[in-house]
Amino acid sequence: MTRRMRPNLSYLTFTSGMMVGFQLLRFLLDLNVSQEQVTYFERGVERNVRQEAERQQHHQTANHTTRILCWIMTGPKNLESRTKYIKDTWANRCNKVLYISSVKTDFPTVGLNVSEGRENLYWKTIRAFQYIHQHHLEEADWFLKADDDTFVIVENLRHTLYKYDTEKPLYFGRRFAPFINQGYMSGGAGYVLSKEALRRFVKGFSSGKCTHVSNIEDMALGLCMETMKVEPVDSRDIKGRQTFHAYPPEMHLVRQFQRPRPWYLTYEYYTPFEGPDCCSDFAVSFHYISAVQLYVLDYLTYHLRPYGYKYRFNPDKENRSQLIKTT
Amino acid sequence: MVSEGSSFVKGMSMGGLFCLVVSLLSGLSPSPKTSTEEHHHHHHVKAPSKDELKELSNAHIQELSKQVQVYCVVMVQPKLIVYWAAALDTWSKHCDKSVFYTSEESKALEAVDLNEKDEWARLRKALKHAYENAGDLRWFFLAQPTTFAIIENLKYLVLTKDPSEPFYLGNVMKSGELEYVDYESGIVLSYEALKRLVHVFQDEEKCPERGNALWKMDDDKQLAECLKYTGVFAENGEDTHGKGLFNSKSVHTLISDSMKANPNNVLEGCCSDMAVTFTGMSPGQMQVMMFGVYRLRPYGHDFHDVLAFYPPEGSNND
Numbered sequence: 001m002t003r004r005m006r007p008n009l010s011y012l013t014f015t016s017g018m019m020v021g022f023q024l025l026r027f028l029l030d031l032n033v034s035q036e037q038v039t040y041f042e043r044g045v046e047r048n049v050r051q052e053a054e055r056q057q058h059h060q061t062a063n064h065t066t067r068i069l070c071w072i073m074t075g076p077k078n079l080e081s082r083t084k085y086i087k088d089t090w091a092n093r094c095n096k097v098l099y100i101s102s103v104k105t106d107f108p109t110v111g112l113n114v115s116e117g118r119e120n121l122y123w124k125t126i127r128a129f130q131y132i133h134q135h136h137l138e139e140a141d142w143f144l145k146a147d148d149d150t151f152v153i154v155e156n157l158r159h160t161l162y163k164y165d166t167e168k169p170l171y172f173g174r175r176f177a178p179f180i181n182q183g184y185m186s187g188g189a190g191y192v193l194s195k196e197a198l199r200r201f202v203k204g205f206s207s208g209k210c211t212h213v214s215n216i217e218d219m220a221l222g223l224c225m226e227t228m229k230v231e232p233v234d235s236r237d238i239k240g241r242q243t244f245h246a247y248p249p250e251m252h253l254v255r256q257f258q259r260p261r262p263w264y265l266t267y268e269y270y271t272p273f274e275g276p277d278c279c280s281d282f283a284v285s286f287h288y289i290s291a292v293q294l295y296v297l298d299y300l301t302y303h304l305r306p307y308g309y310k311y312r313f314n315p316d317k318e319n320r321s322q323l324i325k326t327t
Numbered sequence: 328m329v330s331e332g333s334s335f336v337k338g339m340s341m342g343g344l345f346c347l348v349v350s351l352l353s354g355l356s357p358s359p360k361t362s363t364e365e366h367h368h369h370h371h372v373k374a375p376s377k378d379e380l381k382e383l384s385n386a387h388i389q390e391l392s393k394q395v396q397v398y399c400v401v402m403v404q405p406k407l408i409v410y411w412a413a414a415l416d417t418w419s420k421h422c423d424k425s426v427f428y429t430s431e432e433s434k435a436l437e438a439v440d441l442n443e444k445d446e447w448a449r450l451r452k453a454l455k456h457a458y459e460n461a462g463d464l465r466w467f468f469l470a471q472p473t474t475f476a477i478i479e480n481l482k483y484l485v486l487t488k489d490p491s492e493p494f495y496l497g498n499v500m501k502s503g504e505l506e507y508v509d510y511e512s513g514i515v516l517s518y519e520a521l522k523r524l525v526h527v528f529q530d531e532e533k534c535p536e537r538g539n540a541l542w543k544m545d546d547d548k549q550l551a552e553c554l555k556y557t558g559v560f561a562e563n564g565e566d567t568h569g570k571g572l573f574n575s576k577s578v579h580t581l582i583s584d585s586m587k588a589n590p591n592n593v594l595e596g597c598c599s600d601m602a603v604t605f606t607g608m609s610p611g612q613m614q615v616m617m618f619g620v621y622r623l624r625p626y627g628h629d630f631h632d633v634l635a636f637y638p639p640e641g642s643n644n645d
Contacts, residue, residue: 014338025346249615250614277643281624299597302628304619306621308635308636310635310637312645
């Protein structure tokens with residue numbers, strides 16, 4: 001026994017053994033609790049996958065499908081700060097999603113031959129639609145453009161679109177009045193082109209009827225739509241409430257004191273409302289949504305709900321009761 | 328070498344044993360942080376499961392939904408006027424009866440003026456008033472206007488609980504040895520709990536009206552102390568998965584926290600689908616909550632709930 005010769009070392013190993021033993025047990029106890037959390041997450045994910053399958057069935061009713069291809073206007077600088085959260089919240093509810101950037105990456109992003117920057121937004125849009133027309137035309141019925149700070153409720157978009165014929169030249173979004181006679185759809189609120197509208201947009205550029213007239217992407221596209229005789233559709237619900245929104249919910253919902261219409265509502269094509277009538281229960285989009293707010297809206301739309309609550313707005317029930325009255 | 332190795336092993340086993348002993352003695356849960364996990368040896372009240380509800384007959388369910396009516400006690404003050412107005416215009420409309428009790432009269436809004444400057448004394452008066460004016464209502468929800476509540480989910484939580492039993496529910500916190508329901512996250516009392524509370528208010532020893540001038544306990548802790556004397560203990564309100572339903576933070580904060588803690592499962596790791604309360608939301612955010620909770624939804628998602636709650640009359644933001 002070397003105890004007498006090295007008492008300090010023996011004491012040291014004992015103490016370090018004690019510390020290691022303590023931490024090890026602590027870690028193991030910790031692990032037990034984490035297991036519960038993991039099981040909970042797994043159950044939750046299973047539940048969501050099953051629910052998702054049930055929901056997908058809903059809109060294959062009519063004679064046609066309402067497949068939506070969503071393309072997100074983004075760039076290398078935003079992938080970690082914004083686009084990642086778009087991907088984690090609503091983007092995978094689209095039938096197909098493309099992240100359009102100037103650089104191809106494993107995000108995955110499509111890299112178009114366009115530079116970044118505000119001055120290139122319309123170039124990006126033109127190239128994006130040309131790319132989609134060339135590679136993905138048959139994969140979808142409708143084509144949505146959104147920003148990397150737009151929140152979209154894809155089910156409600158399908159509900160808005162399903163009664164329309166995608167072979168007609170139609171275009172949906174938040175309609176603004178100035179500059180273009182028939183108005184144009186806000187870029188930030190997201191806009192949707194029918195298949196025929198997409199064909200005409202691409203044809204407009206190949207024939208020279210549409211050109212890069214401006215950097216203001218939404219307005220310039222709106223002009224091309226007008227030139228190519230694509231019709232802007234009124235996407236408000238049956239109570240006249242808007243579905244696409246160019247600002248976050250709070251800005252639309254909170255009624256202010258009587259005052260002249262705020263600057264951000266002066267562009268409106270249809271008379272805007274502040275307060276609860278601003279927005280449809282089946283809202284399609286909101287804009288200027290931060291990463292946290294994307295999850296907040298996802299939570300409010302798809303998760304948090306009042307148990308047993310019978311919604312005030314029941315358009316289907318109303319339609320049915322109208323049918324009963326006429327027969 | 329061998330002796331060092333063996334002393335290391337001896338040390339390890341001592342350390343491990345020591346850790347176990349400490350854990351068992353203090354109920355130590357070395358992991359974070361949610362109130363449900365910290366309270367594994369405390370009382371929880373869980374919302375009824377789908378299976379539990381399936382077993383009930385329609386008649387029984389009708390009876391339960393009549394029984395589960397809520398009297399909201401909202402403690403306001405003129406300096407919180409914007410929250411007072413928000414509570415009036417938002418969540419309190421979903422209470423079967425909501426009464427606002429104020430510290431002093433306001434020219435702008437009506438409330439029961441208890442003419443009482445002391446916060447604790449005022450709270451006692453309000454609870455006594457609610458008890459005396461309960462009528463048929465058997466559940467009481469005590470809140471401040473800075474709380475946002477979803478009353479339907481409160482009803483769901485207590486649906487199968489008997490209000491003639493004492494229940495004192497919410498977001499349970501611990502202060503030393505005392506477990507209490509956090510005031511800001513909202514406090515739920517059954518009729519029996521409130522009855523016992525009002526009774527013990529008369530006992531100046533156990534539950535003094537003016538308290539000790541030197542050492543003032545927070546109202547929620549005082550409440551817990553008084554209720555303890557009557558044999559009523561705080562219970563954490565949870566959903567069927569064990570997630571807390573009463574939140575001391577806003578939706579925004581909870582999600583922000585979850586983005587850091589559970590980046591791959593932000594919503595799953597966050598808040599319950601059946602949450603009852605959130606705290607620290609601005610009046611504008613409360614209007615967004617009304618839209619988000621009572622209106623905004625994806626078309627085609629239908630739920631087959633066993634109860635039906637109808638939108639309140641004369642309201643347009645829900």
